[in-house]
Amino acid sequence: MYKLRAALxxxxxxxxxxxxxxxxxxxIAFLAGHINQISSLPRFIQEVAQLPNGWYILIAVQAVSHLCSYLLPALIYWYGFEKGRWTNFQxxxxxxxxxxxIGLLSVIVILPLNEFIIDWNQHLPLPRLLGTVGEWMDRKEQESALLTNQLIAFNSGHQLVxxxxxxxxxxxxxxxxFFRGVIQRKLMEWTANAHLGIxxxxxxFSAVHFQFYGFFPRLLLGVLFGYLYYWSGNLWVAILAHLINNSLVVITLYSQQQPTWLATRLRVDTTTWFWIAASVFGGILLLFRFYQLNRRNSAELS
Incomplete structure (x- = not known):
């Protein structure tokens, strides 16, 4: 009964x-963009993007939406119902x-592996085999891709920041x-199994993003963040790892839009089997070493 109450x-x-x-x-969109009505999410994104300050509106909408969807609910539950404190997360x-x-470096080392999984995931035919559900998945994927493409369409240093x-x-x-501090901790507690909880x-974590073609690479990253938190006993380690991954993606996308990047073409093809194998073995070695150094912390967090 307690588990059901907590889950609800x-x-x-x-x-x-x-x-x-x-x-x-x-x-925010109405006040900043003078948009009077919304027929659909894709239409809303397209209309806002066409405004002179459209990118700033969309990034502000993303920030507010994200804070209210994850951080605010987690803190309301944690402080209001669990009667916990921030220090209880670690x-x-x-x-x-x-x-x-070592733990943070593993985030960078597994990037070639993650790129390989992204490419593999994007070629899976599952949505086309699921009928109506597959159509819904495709629609959500297109909406997410549309928003993402608008958010990464920045071309100045301050927009990058x-x-x-x-x-x-x-x-x-x-x-x-939300996912590691609250959900993972509760699932580890309820299942009495740290690995199952993670x-x-x-x-x-991967499912609620409603991006089928990003499900498995996000699964890989989520497991990585989950174990970094579990082994270190500190939520900031997972936050920093997540920050490094997301920031590298943003910075890379920005760099690829710059003429100097396109002119030099000093890019390393990390999609070859050599880099993928190096990514797998390098990631395993780094994570195993991190686990060895912090195994006592994971016992305390359980």
Missing amino acids: LVLGCALLGMSVGSALALL SNSLKAVSGLW IAVLVIGLIASIGEEV WLATIL
Whole structure:
């Protein structure tokens, strides 16, 4: 009964936060862009993007929506119903985490592997085999792709900074507090199995993004963040790892839009089997070493 009550409370907080976030996001768009009505999400994104300050409106909408969908519900549940504190998210201080740089470096090392999984995931035919459900999945994928394409269409240094703050920092803090700090901890507690709790939380983490063609690469990253948190005993480790991943993606996309990048073409093809194999073995070695240095912390977090 306690588990059901807690699950319903988390769900209720999430729905409340999403509702508040949607209302605030629409208010921002109406006030800043003078948009009077919305027929559909794709039409809304397209209309806002055409405004002179469209990119700033969309990034502000993304920031508010994300804060209300993840961070706000997590804190309401944690402080209001669990009667917890921020310090309860960690059993170990960040300074006491051994080999922090090793854990964070693993995020960079697995990038070629993640790129391979992204490419593989994008070629899966599953949505076409699921009929109506598949059509819904395709529609959600197209909506997400449309928003993403608009958000990464920036071409100045200050827009890059704003994008890193929103897509990197805000997204990392909100998602890690919600999925690792709250969901993962509760699932580990309810299942009495740390590994099962991590994987279940990661499946939820990947599923709620409603991006089928990004499900498996996001699953890989979610498992990585989950174990970094579990082994280190500190939520900031997962937040920093998430921040590094998202920021690298944003910075890379920005660099690819610059003429100097296109002119030099000093790019390393990390999609070859050599780089993929190096990514797998390098990631395993780094994570195993991080686990060895911090195994005591994971026992305290369980």
